[in-house]
Amino acid sequence: MSEIPALARVFSYLSLLTVGGGMAAFPELQEQAVHVHGWLTDKQLIHLYSVGQLAPGPNMMMIVAIGQWAGGLAGALVVLAAFFGPTAVLAYAVAAAWKRLESWPWRTSIQKGLAPVSIGLLLAGGLTMAKGAVTGTLTATVAAAVLIILLRFKINPALLVIGGGAFGFLVMQ
């Protein structure tokens, strides 16, 4: 049975959840892609997301790999259109109006109100990933080291992700 309609449905729904960043949709991505549709396993999802951090451009490009697995090239294209289409149309339609509402007092309220929720969703996404990715002392040390280095020094995060990979290659096999 073709997975294409399901891919289109799931990823256009996930699209609208990406408030404050792609990670906000991660818990729901896990629920839909792993538990409901079985397109991949928990571990594969975490691996793909993490490797995706090394790719340039929008940081959720790992969805292409999920689409490819579930539905080949067509699946990959459908996932791209479904995930980026709805928010692109929304941004196109709303941005101009939003700019004109600059003096509307509720605009500030909406921005201030969405900030803690999107940070909460980001954190929930991070913790969901941590449950699968931080499995012992070594992985916990890598995660903590990256966190501390990024907070204290200005360094390209992609370098640290590569460093984590090199460390894993040498030590965690």
Next chain:
Amino acid sequence: MSDAAVPPAAAPVPVTLLRIFTEFLIIGGTSFGGVVPYLRGGLVTRTGWLDDREFVEMLSICQSLPGLNATNMAVLVGQKLRGPLGALVAIVAMCLPGAVLMYVVGVFYRQHGDHAAVTGALKGVAAAAVGLILSTVVQLGKKSLDGSADFIFVLVTVVAVMGFHVSVPVALLGVGAAAILWHRPKAPTP
């Protein structure tokens, strides 16, 4: 309309779709480790399509709408330069390099993902990615959380999604509405 001898120096030269495509292809293909600095470098410094004030304003609009910063910015800048076609060209170019790369990675991972060496490297990469996400949480929190009520909203969101498996849209609408009401405009002063 006016005297043809005077060159219209002030009139903006229209940016071609090809130019929009190449610029966003460059940003989409080089922005390793987070897209915002590369967007600024390309759109403000290299092309001058935006000034710094416009850039910050557009970015803040992108951040309060659903969607990734990278693609929302592409849509808004493409729209500003060349309308709907400009927006389409910009977002496609922005996504193209990463999408092709992850397509190849996906195929490779499915074939070789269970080799011991690959698994070891992936464990390290995943652990590092967790650290990266948490650092983003801390940095965003420092910048945009305002008062202890905001920390409670963060906590309620996390507990709802993680502890009670409330779906993300319900948490977003429920906690979001409460937080917006909490930050409601002060009574107007005449």
